[in-house]
Amino acid sequence: DGGITQSPKYLFRKEGQNVTLSCEQNLNHDAMYWYRQDPGQGLRLIYYSQIVNDFQKGDIAEGYSVSREKKESFPLTVTSAQKNPTAFYLCASSMSGRPGYEQYFGPGTRLTVT
Amino acid sequence: RKEVEQDPGPFNVPEGATVAFNCTYSNSASQSFFWYRQDCRKEPKLLMSVYSSGNEDGRFTAQLNRASQYISLLIRDSKLSDSATYLCVVNRVDSSYKLIFGSGTRLLVRP
Numbered sequence: 686d687g688g689i690t691q692s693p694k695y696l697f698r699k700e701g702q703n704v705t706l707s708c709e710q711n712l713n714h715d716a717m718y719w720y721r722q723d724p725g726q727g728l729r730l731i732y733y734s735q736i737v738n739d740f741q742k743g744d745i746a747e748g749y750s751v752s753r754e755k756k757e758s759f760p761l762t763v764t765s766a767q768k769n770p771t772a773f774y775l776c777a778s779s780m781s782g783r784p785g786y787e788q789y790f791g792p793g794t795r796l797t798v799t
Numbered sequence: 800r801k802e803v804e805q806d807p808g809p810f811n812v813p814e815g816a817t818v819a820f821n822c823t824y825s826n827s828a829s830q831s832f833f834w835y836r837q838d839c840r841k842e843p844k845l846l847m848s849v850y851s852s853g854n855e856d857g858r859f860t861a862q863l864n865r866a867s868q869y870i871s872l873l874i875r876d877s878k879l880s881d882s883a884t885y886l887c888v889v890n891r892v893d894s895s896y897k898l899i900f901g902s903g904t905r906l907l908v909r910p
Contacts, residue, residue, distance in 0.1 A: 726902055727886070727902040727903065728900040743897070773840075775843070785831045786831075787833060788898060790842040792841070
């Protein structure tokens with residue numbers, strides 16, 4: 686069964702704690718992405734990686750960090766520096782980061798920080 | 800001006816109706832266009848890519864108007880299961896080729 690998995694589906698953390706969200710894909714895609722979605726808003730890009738061992742900041746990277754040590758995996762760490770971490774986090778992948786390639790999404794992780 | 804703009808709706812239509820959404824984009828050099836569908840509290844799912852000549856997939860038709868910088872989605876014979884938010888997506892024209900997602904248009908199909 687090919688696809689993108691994210692875990693956990695729901696995550697609750699106390700303010701001041703770092704938390705890592707998992708994203709794995711078995712589609713053999715080169716590019717992977719992290720977005721966050723807030724109620725009533727469009728998706729905003731946090732980080733992206735066009736190839737293993739390389740990643741770039743998106744539009745709202747402050748307070749987040751990523752790694753891309755394996756092609757299949759692109760974990761996102763939400764640090765205590767992120768001012769408003771409560772959101773719906775979506776991971777996506779595409780065959781290539783070049784134009785014209787569709788992105789496919791995982792089921793998402795809902796993070797609540799109190 | 801937002802890079803991608805959509806009417807948030809909701810569009811409330813009866814089953815069987817035809818409904819159309821438009822989406823405008825700001826950068827005339829954009830090359831890639833998509834429509835995604837997002838159900839409540841779920842991930843976006845690719846509905847269709849949008850090609851220059853327009854394309855159709857069953858009850859869904861997508862059109863691109865480069866001169867006016869908008870794309871459209873037409874849904875014929877609406878089903879209850881079409882109720883969702885439809886996201887317009889355009890690629891950013893810089894070295895990154897990142898995608899820009901509109902905030903979505905909500906469709907409600909009633910019995």
